[in-house]
Each structure stands twice: as C-alpha cells, then as structure tokens.
Amino acid sequence: MGPYDSAISTGSSTSSPSSAAKPSDIDGLLAGAGYKVRSTELHQVAQRLERLETVMVNAPSEISQLASDVLHCNPSDIASWVDSMLFEFNPPVSIPSDLSDFSDLTYIDSVVSPAINQTVCNNSWVEHHTPEQQQQELTHQLTVVTAMEEDSGIRLVHMMMTCAESVQRGDLPLAGSLIEEMQALLTRVNTGCGIGKVARYFIDALNRRVFTPQAPCATGWSNENEILYHHFYEACPYLKFAHFTANQAILEAFDGHDCVHVVDFNLMHGLQWPALIQALALRPGGPPLLRLTGIGPPSPDGRDSLREIGLRLAELARSVNVRFAFRGVAASRLEDVKPWMLQVSPKEAVAINSIMQLHRLLGSGPTRVSAIETVLGWIRSLNPKIVTVVEQEANHNQSEFLDRFTEALYYYSTMFDSLEACSLQPEKAVAEIYIQKEICNVLCCEGSARVERHEPLAKWRNRLGAAGFRPLNLGSNAFKQASMLLTLFSAEGYCVEEHDGCLTLGWHSRPLIAASAWQPLLDTVINHNNLL
C-alpha cells in the first residue's frame, strides 16, 4: 500500500490507482481473463514483463523467497503488479529514506498472528489437513439422502418459489395455502440439516410475511442482538475474517502515526479491538496513543454497556502499555450520529471501521438526502487515513420480492451449509437464530424497518467511488494470513479470494462476505495541512 504507491508514481507512467478507466479503454480479451490492461498500454506492459523476466533470470535462487516476503497488491492490474515486482527485485540505486525500510512488512506478519511460528509464516505453506474428526462426523451426518427425501427437498424449493411469486403478485390466499402445504411437507423431511433446514427458515419467513406482517422483526441495535452476534462470531469465521482483515489494513494505515483514532460504527462486545491493541503494542518504535470511539445502541436498563466494554478494553491496553482512551457514542441508528459527537482531532490519524453497517443506511427515508450520502459525506469530511468496509456479498436490496427471495435462498443456503461444519454448541444453534433474524428482516420487512439491505461489492465500489473515495488495495499479506487462519481454525471448504484489491471469504467458491478499504480522494477544498 503506502510504499508501493510512491514506487509506482515515480517509476512509471501507468495510471494512478484512483482514476477509473472507462470500460472501452481496457483490452476486452484480457478482461475476460480477469486482468485490466489498457489497450493503449499493451506495448508498455509487454516491455515491463520482458524487463521483469530479465531481472528474474539474473536472480534465480532468491526468487521464491523474495516472492514470499513481498507485499503483492491487486494482481488484476498487471502493470502495477509488474512494477512492484521490478521494484522489489531491482530497486533503484539511491533510495529515499521513507521507501528503503521494508522490514515493516515482515513485522506485520508476526505481530498480527502471534500464535503462528515465524518460520511457518515465511518459508513453507500450510499443508491442507486431511479431514479431521469433526469433518468425518459431518460426512456421517450428511449421509446419502434417500431418493424420497431428495424429491421432497426439490418439491419444497418448487413450492417456496411459487409461494414467493404469489406473494409478489399479491395473491395472499394462494400463498397462505402453499405455506400450509409446505409446513405439512416439512414434517416428513429431515429439517436438521441440508435443504430441510433452509426450507424451515424460509417457510417460517414466508409465514410471517403473509400472516403477521405487522410483527416487528428488526435486527436493530439491541443488547439481545449482541449476544446473537457473539455466538455467530464464535460459530463461523465470517466476523473473525472481517475483524482480522480490517485490523491489518488499519495497522498498515496507522504506520508512522503517533496519535490514532479508530471509530467503530458498531462496537458490540468490542471483539475486534483486543487484536489491534496488541498489534499496536508490538509495533517497532512503540505504540501510538490510541483513541477508540465505539458507537452502539443506548442501553435500556440504565447500564452504560458501551462504557463497560470501553473499560475492559482500557484494562487490556494498560496491561500491554498502550496509552488508550475510549469514548462511547450511544445512538439508536447510525444516521443519528453526527460527526461532532466523535470529537475527531485534526492531529490524529483516523480510521473509520464499518462492519456490516453501511447497508443499513440504504433504506429510502422521507428526507430528500439519503442517509448513506449524508454519512459518507461526513466520513469524508473527517479525512480518515482509511475506511474499512465489510459487507455481506449478496444482492438483497432488490425491490421485487421474488428476486430478493431467490437471492436470499442461494445466499443463506450456502451460509447454513458452511455452518454445518461447526460442532460448537450452543454457538451453532444461537448463530442460526442470528441468521434467521437476518433472513426475516430481508424478507418480511419493508420500508424503514428493512435494514438488511445487502448489496454486492461491485455496487459498493460504485457508491464509494461516487462519494469521493478511492480504493486501497488489501494485499497478499492479509490474504495469506486470512488463508492460514482459516486452515488452522475452521473447517475445509472456506476460501479467501482476491478481487481487484478487495478480499472475500466464501464457502466452496461462493463469496459470502467482502472486505475492502478506502480513502477519501484528495480535495483541494478540504484543508488537510493540519494532519500528519
């Protein structure tokens, strides 16, 4: 990220990462292969590849070791990837002081994943384990479904789709009778796993929508939801991946800064922050002063739960000698938060951290200016060093009910499937309730009550780009460590992928959650001279 941006701009005439190339500029055939190269730059890129080959030929023994240590970013952009490799293998003779020290990169390796042996990190790959005990139990559990059950499963899906379609058309009597039929069919199907389990939740959602539409099914900020969230965190790796990837990016963005301020859009139990505090503690040159502002719902019973979390984090910070200050901001909704509440100082490096919060702002309200635009606007005005965004990789914000239903069925089937691999109880059972509430919100709620308005990464890219942010690449370090953590702590089947600078975590090739990092585009109007 940091050093390579400078390297690219001094050494080449390729486009800066912030400018978006028009689709017609990009070579169409290479795009089909997953690569972005401007048609006008083919010759240049070819020349660079030739140079890289010559350089690599002249340094054969170190190559694979160098490759392991280098931070790779956005392989889709061949020009910048080749440039970064050229820089790594063949640095210019006189190196400016801020570019010469690459030891930063290896320290991040060991710091953020302290449980992993340093040599394992750098030299060998982690072998895929043969299926463990729990995996064997799992296979046993998912025994070959009898032909009859398979048919029932298919029938259920068929009926659900027909029901969803009749809901969309407004034919509630038909929908109602289908629901009753399906509930009868459910009693003859194994609803403990597989299609039966998914069907049970979706039929339940249809039931609520048709028969009790006015019942609340909010996944709003509430203390009950914090408990569900915590169990979801433990049962599967999606939230851990989100926290871990965001922390890595924040750590890199805070490099060289002595006063740093993290704003967490949804503190919950503060699960994300101990790792960052510890990583900052181990930073060469010492930790910065860390301020954490945690946003969360007001506590109903007079407790100040935000403050309690803050105190615990402060304890931890004290134990590792990190100067730490916490501030809680209680708000019922994210759009009620105003930037002055965060008390950002111009001298500090700011990181905005949004784990599955931005999509809640997409509901169209009665006001003219949309909530998302307002919030993105004030984020930008704070001139953060980094904005970490993690969102569900799904298209659940379509206006047509049938489309939403179909998308949700695919998405949550995959998610439930991945959850099968978890053997922790009661984490798994409670995690399912967490997911079920999400499903209900997507399918049963409308208007401002529907907050689970997930949109895919491609749409977020457009939104954030239009709001004046440029993407920062999450590089190969974050990727590698996410992959390693997954193989160590989770079942086989999870996979991390890199897409144009962003990382996704999915189950069996279907991405389910996407992490990205952003920075405001420089604006001559904004006075950024006061910041480091």
Added chain:
Amino acid sequence: MAGSNEVNLSESKRVVPLNTWILISNFKLAYNLLRRPDGTFNRHLAEFLDRKVPANANPVEGVFSFDVIIDRSTSLLSRIYRPATGEEALPSIMELEKPVTGDIVPVILFFHGGSFAHSSANSAIYDTLCRRLVGICKAVVVSVNYRRAPENPYPCAYDDGWAALKWVNSRPWLKSEEDSKVHIYMVGDSSGGNIVHNVALKAVESGIEVLGNILLNPMFGGQERTESEKRLDGKYFVTIQDRDWYWRAFLPEGEDRDHAACNPFGPNGKSLVGMKFPKSLVVVAGLDLVQDWQLAYVEGLKKAGQEVRHLYLDKATIGFYLLPNNDHFYTVMDEISNFVSSNC
C-alpha cells in the same frame, strides 16, 4: 545468457498477438515465483494471484453456471455450465438441475490445465473457455475442481476425475431423451488432457461409456530428452526445467518420468490393444516443447488400433485456445464442435 534471452522473448512475441503474449508471460513469471527449488509450492500466493470468478445463475450470453459438491470428504467441487433456454429470466434453484431437453445432449466433463499445480475450475480463463464450449457444442459442461500437486500428488487428480465421471454418469437430469443415457465427452488441456486419458482408462475398465476424448496440448513426458524439448526449451514460454518440476511434484516420490502417468506408451505403459477406448481428438501446438511426447501418444493410440484424430497446428504456442484472437483458436473450436456432434 542475457543476449539469448532477448532473442527468445522477441521470438515468442512474433508468433502470438500482443495481449496473448502478455497473458501467458504474466502467468509464466508469476508461476516462476510460486515454484520453490525444494519442490514445495507457494499455494497462498498462487491463490492470491489467480483471477477467479463466481458462478452465475443469471445467464450471460446464453450460459449460466452453478457449483455443486460432488464429494464432501475431499471438498470436490465442480462448476456446471448450461445453455439458457430463454424461457425463464432467472433460473430458480429448481431449474438448475432441470432435465436436459433434446434427443442427444452432449455432456462435456472438463479438466482445466495448470500442469497439475495451478488454476481451478473457477479461474477466469477456464470459466471463459467452458462458457464457449457450451455454445460451440450445444452441451452441458461440467468443470472439475480436482485436487492439485504438490499437496495432492498422483493419483488424487485421477481419483477426482473418476469420481466426477461417475457422478455425471449417474445424474438423471443429464440423460439424453433418445436413449436415457448420459452422453459423455471428456475435454482437457495440458494436465487436464493427461487426466482425460487416465480417467478414460478407468472408465473402460469399469464399463462406463465415454463417447470421446479431446486433449488440447496434453501434458505428457518421459525420461528421455526429445528433439522438440531440446529445440524449443525456453523459447515459447515453457522450459524443460519447469516441466521437470511439475512432474516431480505430481509423480510419486522416487518415480521418474517414465511412470505410466507421465509416459502412457513408455516402458511402464499399459497396452490399449483390444480395449474399447473412446475415440480421441488430440491437438498439438507446433511450438509446444513437449510435442514429441504428444505425437508419441497419438502414435501409441494408433498402434493399439484406437481411433484418433490428430490436429497439428504449426505455429501455435501453449494457451492459444484461451483467447479468440487467432486462427488456431477457431480451427480448434470447429474441430471440437464436429467431434462432439458426429455420432458414428
């Protein structure tokens, strides 16, 4: 040394379009970084660099795709590509496994290349290729995400291919209407071609009928250094050294390149005489350094009395079939289409 490298680079640049040259050179250089001299492989970096695409149940240019798990114990996935019939806008989960319609519907079992170590069924280049095959052959394509070396050496890839073949053969929704059987063709490039041959051997032994094998630049080798290897070493993206590395990664420890998996008609090969082996289409690129081994494969099939069509493309390099910007591409696609549609 540097001088001859410059000559090498400009040679390959003259025979392929520039964007193809960039694509394959990029792979070559990235792959150089992934192979370690001690025989291990930087899998994390490989996965990071590989451009992947998700399956898409929404038809794009008439083709939609979805992933299925064939074997949970090995996490064996396959991506299935089907032509959109145009009736439904968005295939619901129901329609994904809707029975194929047509007297005869070819089902192509596809094995991607990557020298047994690289790429996946969801790699962008292979997703694109499989989508093309659907249109060209009016077929359903099943692309197998087989386990790769060096973590999973011989015979894992063959086992996965065999599991996939059995799975395809037993899907009721893939049966052609004419005879209620699944009409299976196997297609593979590079290591995928090698897998096609070896899975066909198992199929013959076990009585599953495969209607045809298509091998694109199949990966074969042997202990001997052939004339084509010596002549073309390092000239068109590939070196003898890297071929050796991949064979060492795939073959069992202690085995040399005359192992039957690498050299099927070599000293340890199996005789195909008298076997009801599928007819084969073998495409050889004239600038591929292992062509002598590929030609030996063709000869081996012929000598065993097996039906084989040999297509030799004079000025083609490896990977010519990845981008539709050269004559060889169109020639081969036509040949594949004829091969799959002809029922003799």
